[in-house]
Amino acid sequence: MTDLIETLVENREMVQPNHANMLGTAHGGNVMKWMDEVGAMSAMRFSGETCVTARVDRMNFERPIAxxxxxxxxxxxxxxGDSSVKVRLITEREDLRTRTREQTTESYFVYVAIDEDDRPTTVPELTVSTEKGERLREEALEVESST
Structure with a gap:
């Protein structure tokens, strides 16, 4: 069994001009790619297996990242589930000079754990043993059920 807190992954990507659209903000496709990579890291930490993206449940772009x-x-x-892993992803824009953050994007990805033959394989049971983990899980399930 793997605890929710053990699956928590945080990462930063500096938005460079080559990541930007014609408005000088991060292209949505780049943001989605970064989220997919971090989500896969979380799913693999949980499962101990290679994980591939199976589904993206809504991708809400609320604000740009300059x-x-x-x-x-x-x-x-x-x-x-048996071989599936649900991951909540939140992206915030961060000004490193002021250390301020503001949520820009939220999504829910589903990954499938695969074996050496690229076939689905079982994943462990998710446990939640901390108050922070319980709060994070409740937040994700609440949003998931409202869709």
């Missing part, structure tokens, strides 16, 4: 700001991405596993 060139020079950082995309601060948080991911954690909040639920699992």
């Amino acid at each position: 060139v020079g700001d950082t995309a601060y991405i948080t991911a954690y596993v909040y639920d699992a």
Whole structure:
């Protein structure tokens, strides 16, 4: 069994001009790619297996991330099936000079754990043993059920 807190992954990507659209902000496709990579890291920490993206449940782009700001991405596993792993992903724009953050993007990805033959393989049971983990799981399930 793997605890939710053990699946928590946080990563930063500096938004460079080559990541930007014609408005000088991060291209949505780049943000989605960064989120997918961090989400896969979380799913693999949980399962101990290679994980591939199976589904993206909505991708809400709420605010842009300007060139020079950082995309601060948080991911954690909040639920699992036999071979599937559900990961909540939140991206915030971060100004490194002021250390201020503001949420820009939220999504829920489903990954599938695969074996050496690229076939689905079982994943462990998710446990939640801390108050922070319980709060994170409840937040994710609440949003998931409202869709």
